[in-house]
Amino acid sequence: MRAFARLLFGRRARLRWIHLILGGALAMPYVFVGAVVVGPLSDGTAVFTSIGLQLASFGIGLPLAAVTSLFPLTRPLESAAVRWLCGVGADRLADGPARGRTAKGRTALWFTLHLGFGGLVAGMSLAVPPFAAVLIVMPLVAGPGDSRLGPWEVFDHTWAWALAPVAGVAFLLTLAGCAAGAGALLARWAPALLGPTPEDRLAAAEARAADLAVRNRLARELHDSVGHALSAVTLQASAARRVLDSDPEFVREALFAIEDTTRRTVGELDAVLGVLRDGDAPGTAPAPTLAADLDGLLRRTRAGGLTVTATIGAPLEALPPVLSREAYRIVQEGLTNAVRHAGEGVTVTLRVEVRDGHLEITVENPLTAPSGTRPGGGHGLPGIGSRTHLLGGTTHAGPTRDTWRLHVRLPVGAPP
Template identity: 35%
Template sequence: MSASELVFPPGATRRDWMADGILAVSLSLVVIAVPFVWLGGTQEPDPRVVGVSLAMLLPLTLRRHAPLLMLALVSVAGALHLVLLDVPSPSLIAVPIVAYSVARWVPGHASRSVLVIGTFASLLGPMRWFENTTSGNPSVDVLSWGACLGAVLTPYAIGRRAREVAESRGAEVRIAEERYRLLLAEREQQGRLAEASARAVIARELHDIVAHSLSVMIVQAEGGRAAAARNPDVAAEALDTIAETGREALHEMRRIVGVLRAGPEAGERPTYAPTPTLEDIPELVARTSDRARLVVHGEPGNVPPALALTIYRVVQEALTNFLKHAGASAHATVSLSYGPQHITIDVQDDGEGVEDPTDGGGNGLRGMYERVASMGGSLRAGPRTSSPRFRVLAPLPAPPPSPPPTHRRS
């Protein structure tokens, strides 16, 4: 804490200034006017009493804005009181107020200065005022000193306790504010993570839709162009496949974009198209190429929609890579094995591998890894041993079988 903050502690408001000023003026008027009224106005106020009283009470206006300055001014006025007056005056009411104010508003060891000054004043005051009224009785002297010292120590202890309580409450408020800021930061972080996760999911969906559809359309267009001259019927069939694939891709993209656009402020509800299921995989393989075939082992059973979508997208991405990289004469086999513990996706091709300028830089494989990992499975994708032929193998945990229905006897 700087010296300026020690002398002038921050926090005094205009209302505090007004309250302290009213207190100082009110006490000054009471201390000066009460003896005059009490004597019935027959005796003029002593100028020395009036001056000392004003000097001791008016500095109370600074008790919250500058308590140490108030202590210094009141100490000087108290010294004048000892010199000029041989009896205690009502203005000594300022002593406990000063002791409390310094203890309450001055931090650290600096507040103990009021104890040092108050201790000396408690010894000197009785010696000055009661030296002619006591008969040298030690008990009376000790009692006088104890009373004066208690007028300093008791308000000081009350003031320090009030300061400790205020600091404790302030610490609790700061802790609560910090906890609230951390909570807001955590919520904001969770919102960003949720947003990033949503963006990743949408990016995977768009990549799977666009990449597969465009790959099928490119392959069909190239095949149709090659067959247009010698077999127009094959070219027309290829164009039909291109149109159907384009319509399906556009439909799915509209579904995703519709979900993104719709919100509370949009005033409309999005239209949700059915997501692909296991029943759509045979059509996917057939539409991809006549060089791809599907082999299914076992029965799928009750597969959850999220797992079915993952299987569909992995097969779709594997066939997309087959169309891009395997070559025009390659063939692919998609094997789906439904077992009690695992559902295995195995896509193999016999291609030699070609460079594709439309390659997505590995986003498709990364999307497959993320999808399979989210379902608790694992994925291996790469060339087979000592061969450029490519294989995608993804075992996924199978859902537990549904319990048989129980019939209650009526």
Template identity: 55%
Template sequence: MRLTGLQRHALRWVHLVIGGAILVPYFLVASVVLSMVRGTGPYGDIATQFLAFGLALPPAWAAGLVFAPARSMATGAVRTFYGVPRELLADEPGYSWTARRRTALWYLAHNAAGGIVSGMSLAAPPAAVGLLALPFSTGLQRSFPGWQEAFPGVLGPLAGLALLALLAGTTWGAGQLMARLAPVLLGPTPADRLAAAERRAADLATRNRLARELHDSVGHALSAVTLQASAARRVLDTDPEFARQALAAIEDTTRDAVAELDTVLGLLREEDGGDPTAPAPTLDALEALLERTRAAGVRIETTVQGRCTGLPPVVSREAYRIVQEGLSNALRHAGPVPVELSVHRTERELTLRMENPVSGPVAGPSPGSSVPAPRTGGGRGLLGIAERARLLGGEAAAGAHDGVWRLTVRLPLAGRERGARGAVRP
């Protein structure tokens, strides 16, 4: 519900009065102590009261300094009473000393302004009514002769109206001041903004990680199954044996895809504090991946230099996903074309190279059969490869040259290196 200006100022007055009420216990204690010291009676003279008001403010400041949840309490009240936008205020308790000091200053300002407005709200209206009625009441004139002398005739009502205007103006000014101070004193500190940015970055990294896993694992399986099912349908009457082999390959591929999906779901549970239910595939499972892809009609020639065992686990996992995505790209964009895969390991890095024809006629799974048309579009797979390489401190390059699509990825084995590039270069 949208509030009018008068309603908003009324709410601010209520909040200021609450601040004055919070200050009352401290004020009473200070008044009693000062009156005993100065011998001026239970509540002391006017000077004692002003001095007690000043001495009551430090405890309010200390409360905001030592009580960290005070910031959350204050921000909720500020949104309600002052209409300050939520994005300008901190949502969490302030545990850092910077946040505590700011919160303490807010409570100091709130109690000081609230004490002034509360005192005026108690004293000004009765005095204003008396001044307004002064010319018309002989009893008031006898009871307050000083008023009669200071405000003769119409000056009494005018003084009463001025007193009410002073109360309204003071309340308005205090409300405006507090509304301006709220984002400064109760807004997020630099540490809060840094923590929020780190949380957003972590959430984005998690989302990108899961997107890469789903894209590379499930996407590869679906691409292979599409080609296998298409080949089985086209040769069902002419080559039943090949069709049975294709259906068996589809069964194996979908079973592996379910296991891959369990792995991704395990990553989700890991992010929530649980344990993954299935291990992520590594280069140890490379041959099984190649066999499934060959079942879709893809001829793959593999060259391995060096040992693929004993790799750092994270490098082995990411390398498997990169090979999987490279094969998926060949299936999706070029069809079952011949693919050359080279895996080269040295002491410092692991290099993956894949080549396949970009376009042109390709052989079907059996004589006289045809293959589905290559799919166009996409592009997220290459971004995923780039991200995987960048996270390990490596680099990836991909592009078409002389009718051949080439993908080259280098992954360091010693961890992240300075100055590594992660973007896919044409």
């Protein structure tokens, strides 16, 4: 008995009842338009005093509701109402406007059903409770054959007069049952009619892929810029500490290099954080490029005690901006790996040249025992591979006899 009462009058049933009444309220303007159409055909009968004409007005208004449901806001608003009032999970409903013929057709069908069921239940909710209340209190205010009962001749009989309260309660239970049944049907149909279509799922997947691509790009930028800066600063500080008493001039240059490195890295970090905050970074420092910033990169790397022999066989100013920017990050990561793994006192060879329409970058350093490893590292080479793949190039990295060699080949033309 308790379960039956909860089914008809529980919190979920009451919320779904409210959802239906809202549908009835939304249906009223369309019913009025239908009444305008039906009025001239009613032979002088008042539209709102005839049940048949009211139903005809209702039937004319529902197709109009289906047409107006094509507005973009219909599906988001209906989905929100279903989510809060019908108890349907948000993961089973679509959020944005309906796109495509299938989604719009489903939305129109749902809106028509909502207003149709809602109009019927709302009309019953207005008419049935007063009638049921009269039946329930009738034995208290009138008796069998009472003239105040008017045309209700059935109540001239004692049995009908005695059963009037039972009939009133039955009418109320019928109303509650109709509202609960209609609400349950709409809740069951909502995922099929308001849920995401294959086009919606594809658009959501593309949006997630685009967001993931942006996150990966920002992660690469942070890894390459901040990772290189920390490695270079660590090496420069370590070298300066060892010769603090014997070579003050070298210490002075190392401190200057540390200051310059951190200042530039803060600027790059601000640019990346600006993208994270606002989706854009107006007014921030531009990303470094091979043409404008390679000399500074080599100077800061050498300030840490690493010997870098650079051979530049290409006009860097003529490189496309995207290629120049990505190539700078590749060179930066190659030197970072050499700093991190080759240690101090070794010679790193860098060659940048254009050959057969491709920009070739080669970084070589002797294979030695690592001077120190960073926990959680190991993302440098995958980052280089990702940048190279996006530009349509190739990457080869690995030991060659007693030398570690990184070779990157990038097309100079527009990236695919």
